[in-house]
Amino acid sequence: MTDDAVLRALREFVAERDWAQFHSPENLAKSVSIEAGELLECFQWSPEFTAEHVNEELADVLTYCYLLADRLGVDPDAIVLDKLAKTRAKYPVEKARGRSTKYDEL
Amino acid sequence: MTDDAVLRALREFVAERDWAQFHSPENLAKSVSIEAGELLECFQWSPEFTAEHVNEELADVLTYCYLLADRLGVDPDAIVLDKLAKTRAKYPVEKARGRSTKYDEL
Amino acid sequence: MTDDAVLRALREFVAERDWAQFHSPENLAKSVSIEAGELLECFQWSPEFTAEHVNEELADVLTYCYLLADRLGVDPDAIVLDKLAKTRAKYPVEKARGRSTKYDEL
């Protein structure tokens, strides 16, 4: 979310409604899980899906992720890149190529 | 994720490991849920948390969200802003201000 | 869990460790979600699974469900049967037969 416009829009939305009082990191983490369940519901009985529905539910997960990042004072893209560096080390190309095996069983 | 650098880094990470074959929208939605559970685990018994741990788990959720958005051909920020417009309409400031009530009970 | 032996075993396990203090309904609900994520992880990249692994993760979800039911003072089987009666009404056989459609779209 290096696009400041999104961050500004989310902050404004929350401020207008005086909702920061509900947005403890714990409550935002619960909200990410709740919305992730709704996203999964798009695929409950089949791998087929309605794009519009998935986009909306994915947007809800992202929204709470962005709000949590903002609450924690971190940049979403920065933490993704930091974690990617660690994941690269856990899944070396030569071992992980073409396999979905978890790192501790590679 | 208007920052193309993140998108490029994620695509490269996946391509090097030949993992796109596992990244169906359904599998990515499952992955978002799984990682959301790990994020929630940081707050399982208390609202207190270790920032570094939360950042890493949040990064994992975001990573799968970004991969899913990329798989669906949508921009994360664009779908967040689209959804925000709808949420604004469901939660008018005058009704929602200072209340955590769900829209269908406002 | 009409089998009192299970309920007694769980209560004893918790009492010995003095863990009831952590088992608020909210914390138990978080725990159900966290463990549900671990169960889902058994199927993250494929519908194939290791039975032993699934059994263990399913047991963890059930354990927290039983603890939450006990904390709420309800019998797991009783609430399942109560809810089943409501679900029967929402999904009449003639409409729902052979279809995975959600009730509000039937």
Next chain:
Amino acid sequence: MTDDAVLRALREFVAERDWAQFHSPENLAKSVSIEAGELLECFQWSPEFTAEHVNEELADVLTYCYLLADRLGVDPDAIVLDKLAKTRAKYPVEKARGRSTKYDEL
């Protein structure tokens, strides 16, 4: 679910609707996660809750757990007791008493 009445009622409910075709272990695991998210939603913004609502959502999680156990051919109470024996070993009373610390940090 040693109470055969519940198992029989669930099987009958599924058979009448010809829904076993949708109940792969993977789909049932997804369903457990989805319903766990709805249970968590009862506590999204506060530890306070409506008992009736929580009971219903908990019943949904339990229902899918029971259906998954039945699909796997295992008894819910038996796997809970098996897992409890392992958890007892991971959390010895003398180390775990009064602490919510995870076993790998005890």
